[in-house]
Amino acid sequence: YLEVCVLAHGSNGIGFIRLHIPWPILSREAELQKIKVAVKKVRRLIVICASSSLILCINSLLARGVYVSAFPLHDVSRTKLLHEEWANYGVMHKYQPVDLIRKYFGEQIGLYFAWLGVYTQLLIPPSVLGFIVFLYGIFTVDTNVPSQETCNDNLNITMCPLCDGVCDYWRLSSVCSLARTSYLFDNGATVLFAIFMSLWAACFLEHWKRRQMCLKHTWDLTSLEDEEEELRPEYEETLQEKKDKLKAKSKKKVSYRSLIVSYPFKVVQMCLLCVQIFVTFSAVFGVAVYRICMLSVWSMNPDPEAKASVRMTVTTTGIILNMLVVLVLEEVYGAIAVWLTELELPKTKEEFEERLIFKSFFLKSMNAFAPIFYVAFFKGRFAGRPGDYVYVFGDYRMEECAPPGCLIELCIQLSMIMLGKQLIQNNVFEVLIPKLKKMYRTIQEQKGKKRAAEDEENEIEERRPKQQFDKDFTLEPFEGVTPEYMEMIIQYGFVSLFVASFPLAPAFALLNNVIEIRLDAAKFVTEIRRPDAVRCKDIGIWYNILCGISKFSVITNAFVISFTSEFVPRMVYQYMYSVNGTMNGYTEHSLSYFNVSNFPPGTAPNTTLISGVSMCRYKDYRDPPWAPDAYTFSKQYWSVLAAKLAFVIFFQNLAMFLSMLVAWMIPDVPRSLREQLKKENMMLMEFLLNQDQEPFAKSHGLLRPATAQPLHQPHQVPADRHTRPPDSPGVSDIGLAQPILSLAHAGGTFTPTSATVSVAQLGVPAAQSPQ
Incomplete structure (x- = not known):
């Protein structure tokens, strides 16, 4: 059901291909397969591939250089709306339209x-x-x-x-x-x-x-x-190369830790x-x-x-x-x-x-x-x-x-x-x-x-x-x-x-x-x-x-x-040394004395514009030169350090x-949200109880069959919505309805519609392009 359309082949050697699943096909298959909206947790089908070498995803192709890039195409009408409501300085005074951002770019x-x-x-x-x-x-x-x-x-x-x-x-x-x-x-x-x-x-x-x-x-x-x-393609490729080399030598099974770490x-x-x-x-x-x-x-x-x-x-x-x-x-x-x-x-x-x-x-x-x-x-x-x-x-x-x-x-x-x-x-x-x-x-x-x-x-x-x-x-x-x-x-x-x-x-x-x-x-x-x-x-x-x-x-x-x-x-x-409890004298208190005659040779000023200097001051708490322990830390120093x-x-x-x-x-969950979650849980429990009681009531003729409106999640496709495309980036939008891949390789012309994903391929003929 994957459509492969050659979009264009440029003269510069880069072409584009579109890969996509049309929305009518998704809707038809959902009806034919009778896909129902889940109302409770069910075990998903998990398909496990026995050999990782058989997996050929777009990331592997990009890592191997088959394609030069892969990206969804911009939707001009939606980008215009985002530009008007968000991406211009004229709306700096407004709140961001986070819902529009999420719908176009995704939750991250x-x-x-x-x-x-x-x-x-x-x-x-x-x-x-x-x-x-x-x-x-x-x-x-x-x-x-x-x-x-x-x-x-x-x-x-x-x-x-x-x-x-x-x-x-x-x-x-x-x-x-x-x-x-x-x-x-x-x-x-x-x-x-x-x-x-x-x-x-x-x-x-x-x-x-x-x-x-x-x-x-x-x-x-x-x-x-x-x-x-x-798994990352670079990891898979390196792991496979090392396994092949080691197995060729020892014929023994090797572990991930011995290979990579x-x-x-x-x-x-x-x-x-x-x-x-x-x-x-x-x-x-x-x-x-x-x-x-x-x-x-x-x-x-x-x-x-x-x-x-x-x-x-x-x-x-x-x-x-x-x-x-x-x-x-x-x-x-x-x-x-x-x-x-x-x-x-x-x-x-x-x-x-x-x-x-x-x-x-x-x-x-x-x-x-x-x-x-x-x-x-x-x-x-x-x-x-x-x-x-x-x-x-x-x-x-x-x-x-x-x-x-x-x-x-x-x-x-x-x-x-x-x-x-x-x-x-x-x-x-x-x-x-x-x-x-x-x-x-x-x-x-x-x-x-x-x-x-x-x-x-x-x-x-x-x-x-x-x-x-x-x-x-x-x-x-x-x-x-x-x-x-x-x-x-x-x-x-x-x-x-x-x-x-x-x-x-x-x-x-x-x-x-x-x-x-x-x-x-x-x-x-x-x-x-x-x-x-x-x-x-x-x-x-x-x-x-x-x-x-x-x-x-x-x-x-x-x-x-x-x-x-x-x-x-x-x-x-x-509070400890001031005479009157004010800051008067603080500058004098915070400066220490030094006798200029104690300068080592060659360190005193060669020439000076200030004559008659016998003592100079410096920022520190030390005893003066006339004290018994000259130039050692004073009691004020230790008091300040302790403070x-x-x-x-x-x-x-x-x-x-x-x-x-x-x-x-401050609670992590707002009160209004807690009440809303509680109400939704009660409605869900009531619906599930009704679903379990209906078969019993029908078998005993206690009530007529009633049509229950199923609950659905935004990422699921209800039966009554298969006729219109999604407008939110759930799985149906970014994973199924949106996968329109434009593979840039060599040949054709196409004008993309709706949200398209573009993959650029360099130097690979059209016949060799993976589908």
Whole structure:
């Protein structure tokens, strides 16, 4: 009953064939075979093929190079509707038509856009609150005592040089603007916002579970069973080759584990992963060395204004360099993850996707967050002190944080990488590159037509109007939803892991996602080939990754507030060391003294514009040079350290407790859905009881036979519906009514109708095409 129609044979050697089962044939066969609608679970017929070598599916043909591509054709009328209702920026204020998306693309893509819509919608509360926290910092910065003391020229605080020899002493008031900017993100409201974000993450996960349950019920996915997974063609081919070789030698039966699982290969794979980790941290260390070197070079500039801005200039250029390295390594790591997964030869496609997701997420998240982790938890921790600095490459000191702390640099680093990554990915990788690839394929097709021989058949082919399969063949192949999820998951990490340092991160993510939804919609409708509809119950392993990031974010935010920001040291000073319980004198308290006569030879400034300096100050809690234990950690240091550790424990337990409380209070299934499911179960039980009682009643003449209206599921074809095509992507739509395969090989012309699936074949004569 499979119709094979030769659609076209192009002069460039690529042709198309249509394979499909017409709807009238499906309806007729359903009537002839008396297929009834099931009202209860029945055992399905399972046909087992004894030899896997006899299985010849389209995936095997694609893997062997018989066909170059296989894809369903776009339905122009439905894509036009999707473009009007979804894939244009004029409807950004409207909700996504997830039912239309699901009907056209299937449940897998429908769930992705539904999840993206829920995530974007729930970003509104933290965006508003983060903006309020930022405004609070703006309105209270003039009353902040540490910032006022930093900007006070009358205090005349002289700081120690930033580098050896060429760097001069400098005044603390020169970093006044940096101190004021740092307070905008490092204030008391940030701590409350970090606790709120922990609760928000729990609410987001619970809200998505409820939304997912509603979609599963609406789309009839609650009873979806996991089908038997199909073996990957690459796995079958390799397995058969190894079996043939080993059987020829030993004449013994060999197992899958002895063939595929290779422990030396696992060792090699782990070594490659370690190399990639080393490359990532080497890139971070290389950028740090760049900042150290440039700080020394630019400090030689005799211009006082240039010297005053040297720290900000070095920081900004280093962050831009970090962003470029992250973008380049992300593309490299994506290709390496695919290559390593293919070398493993996973047995099924699902297993391949899971392993690829794990490797890609591990490598890309490490690449994206490594520079941020370095600034947040390592920069300035191992720099040493004046007279006893830690050096790299013999002559260069490890970089230090500014007196206001490293939080402002962490904020700039996070914002630059997050915004730059999203802007470049949206504009270059998701828009520009697909358009360039489409243009390249179109140009190659035109060149192939021009090079073809000018015979009568090719002249007819060139005059043929361009059909839908021609247009779809020039589109970008669909590569799955994994890259789309990966981009949003990394963004979720930026929003949640370091939100204590950048409260505006949710607002930037919200603005990006509002554009991202319509950008992805336009890409799916106009820029890529129509993907095969795939039924799935949930978003899979991505939910577990979201849960892991949410829990890990509590730990990172606790350490950022304790060890990166100045919140805990300020509280310790105010309640333990302040004379009047205020922040007056905090700047003097947080700086230690160093006697310039204790500089090792060659490390003191060669020339200085500040004369008469006997003592310089540096950011640390150490005893002064006149104390018995000069330059050792003071009691204040240990007090602050104990307070930091106590705050980490308190913050982590409080956030975890509140998150679990929120998760416990919000049920996974909405009340309306529970009542609906209960009502449907009662109706089904009543129907089954009536079905069982009718034969008994008829035999005793107790009642007349009644015609019962059977219940049906969306993926089943009732007897009264065999005369019209389906309008939902159940089995009847994507598996039976839709399989119109256009096989691109050599010969014929056809104008496809309805939803067609296109398979492109290169260099295979029509007579040899498998049917």
